[in-house]
Amino acid sequence: MPTREKWEVLVRRNDIAASEIRVPILGELQPGEVRLEIEKFGLTANNVSYAKFGDGNIIPFWNAFPGPPEFGRVPLWGFVRVAESRNADIPVGSRYFGYVPMASHHTVQAEATPRGFLDKSPQRGFLHPWYLTFQHAGEPDDLDDFRALMRPVFPASFNLAGLVERQAALGAKSLIVTSASCKTAIGMVDELRERQVDIAATAITSSGNKEFVESLGIYDEVVAYDAIESATVTAPAVLVDFTGAAKLLHAVYQEFAPSLSCGVLIGFNHPDPGDQAPAGLPDPQPELFFTPMVEDQAIAEEGADAYYSRYHESETRFLRRMASWLGIRHGQGPAEVADAFRCLLTGDQAPDVGRVLTP
DSSP: OOOOOOOEEEEETTEEEEEEEEOOOOOOOOTTEEEEEEEEEEEOHHHHHHHHTTTOSSOOGGGTSBOSTTEEOOEEEEEEEEEEEOOTTSOTTOEEEEEEESBSEEEEEEEEETTEEEEOOGGGTTSOHHHHEEEEOOOOOTTHHHHHHHTTTHHHHHHHHHHHHHHHHTTOOEEEEESTTSHHHHHHHHHHHHTTOOOEEEEEEOGGGHHHHHHHOOOSEEEEGGGGGGOOOOSSEEEEEOSOOHHHHHHHHHHHGGGEEEEEEOOOOSSSOOOSSOSSOOSSOOEEOOHHHHHHHHHHHHOHHHHHHHHHHHHHHHHHHHTTTOEEEEEESHHHHHHHHHHHHHTOSOTTEEEEEEO
């Protein structure tokens, strides 16, 4: 494969809006290692969460790809090509999807599996295997850009839909969704509609995104954050919060706590999210939703082949629908990568646009 320019974007851990572009030093491959060229990736609020909570107690994301003093490497999910290999089971030129730093290249100690390979590099041993799995990926097709954006987050959409479906079977009548314009929330509600789950979905979103959310046609009701009291919610209700914003979550609980039977925290999409687990909320106390563990449980119950067959069918169906309302904005090179990340930090990106970057 031809040699490609090498770079990495480093962000200041105490000011993640500040970044530097550097040329990394890539050492000689050791036995079992592979050198990956990062081919394409999507940037979403998910990546902002990794950086905002890189020193958090739940998952110390900065430790995944340690940076030099005072700097961090923001984790991404993207398509990669094997540029060099000292692993007989992983040939040069093969394509995968996995968890990598914000850079042009990445080196891992690899162990082949039936679905791809595992990153066995010791410094990432603290991560759940979900983050260490590189999945075989086909050659680019018409959904490739959309897959780059959604493959990291649609597993949450898919499994949250399963949670809400089970709550509906137990009698839940309403679903309240905050940050309803985010792609993970849209994927969840779209999946519920596909499964024909009988539950009324109320979207809570910003005033600026209200018209877009209404245009999707998947929510039964759409209200702005400053008009939460106008929402029609029938008890028992399920809350799925994508904001991670303590102030907003308190406002929702103040209005709807008597109607809630279940609360779930997933994601930190608000530009100023506040605490990871807001304190002082009335019952029912919201629970953190950790997609890898929920997916593990589903696979254990139905088997990997059955689970992944269901998942990929749903993902493909959603991506085809998404192509009708989401525009892709492309960028290339480290400067545009850094700019796209800053745009997400400030919350300036429109909900009907997705950023897909190539090194």
